[in-house]
Amino acid sequence: MTLFLPETPKVAFAASLGGNGLTKTTSGNQNLIYKDVLTNVGGAYNAETGIFTAPIRGVYYIRFTANGPTDFPMSAVLYKNSDSIQLIVHEQPSGEGSDTASNGAALMLEAGDTLSLQLWHNTQIWDNSNHHSTFSGFLLYSIRTTDTNAAPLPAPPHVNQRITLRQVSDGERPSTRPRGVRRCASFCYPPTSSPSGIFTAPVRGVYYIRFTANAPNDFPMSAVLYKNSDSIQLIVHEQPSGEGSDTASNGAALMLEAGDTLSLQLWHNTQIWDNSNHHSTFSGFLPSRHLQRLPALPHVK
Incomplete structure (x- = not known):
């Protein structure tokens, strides 16, 4: 058949x-x-x-x-x-x-x-x-939606995440301390630990990652993307510019090994702001089939 x-x-x-x-x-x-x-x-x-x-x-x-x-x-x-x-x-x-x-x-x-x-x-x-x-x-x-009795077709894992900062009231002044992740709003494969705010790559591949930060202009704003907690990959950082508020974003296609982690940090003496309308976000996906490691070439003398 x-x-x-x-x-x-x-x-x-x-x-x-x-x-x-x-x-x-x-x-x-x-x-x-x-x-x-x-x-x-x-x-x-x-x-x-x-x-x-x-x-x-x-x-x-x-x-x-x-x-x-x-x-x-x-x-x-x-x-x-x-x-x-x-x-x-x-x-x-x-x-x-x-x-x-x-x-x-x-x-x-x-x-x-x-x-x-x-x-x-x-x-x-x-x-x-x-x-x-x-x-x-x-x-x-x-x-x-497939028949639960049918054998699943082999496929690479679908990876997709959207995370927003913890909800705060509209009138609350943004804190200079890092805020925790409020929730993982949608994902097709569970590569992220929602309470920790850490994304873990399930397979080797190229991932598209993007984040957006919002804050009042009266104090420095930041959101810094780290790989494996120590290597800075991307940054959003703005100096005070007076009244009002501002939004900034950054993103890139990143090569990750299985088990690599990505997380965002708020730098010392900076702030970020969010509420239930999702101003400040962290998002990413695996856009194509993952990359397998190729066998090493033989040594030729």
Whole structure:
């Protein structure tokens, strides 16, 4: 008997707000419709509504970027199914000039789940034909519900994590001490110990890792990515710049051996901030089949 497996659809989209100027609301939240489509493989993004609909159950990598003048609050808030906040970019005024901020994560979605961005009440966002403010994503891998009696097909482990800092109240001043990880919001393979905030690579391979930090501008901000607790891989670090708040992120494709660990530290005399809306995040995934060690070449004299 020949076994036919359904083909996994190819899904990738990227769109910009477009237009030529400011979008601002002072009378309630406003849906953001990214009309200038750059990519829409699979047609899962609707440029008329600004809504992405997951065609199948799986893990999707989603990222968005917001730009705006710094004389007024800026926001872009990612909602799932129109009611559950997944991620946020939100900055307070900091004087003259403009700023750009982004956030993103690997998200577990069911078929039919929707993602869209909103502009919060009394905030603004800006774009033009150069695509400052964008919304994009792609399917990393599908996760199918299989017959429990059927033998599993051999496959590399699916790895995906999204972690946010411990929830604090909106009015609480950020601490200069490292905060613990609040929860591991979604993963397909358990490579992370949620209470410790440590990601452990289950197999040798190239992983894409990204983290975002948010904090008020009145004190230094940091988030420093360490491998095996001692080797600095990447950093976000900003000096005080007055009033308001800021968001910064960093990321890279990193080669990890099985058992290598990644964790974030808050440097001495710095701060970071988060609440239940997920301003400060730690995310990563294994984008392709893991790499096996090749046998050593014979010594030739």
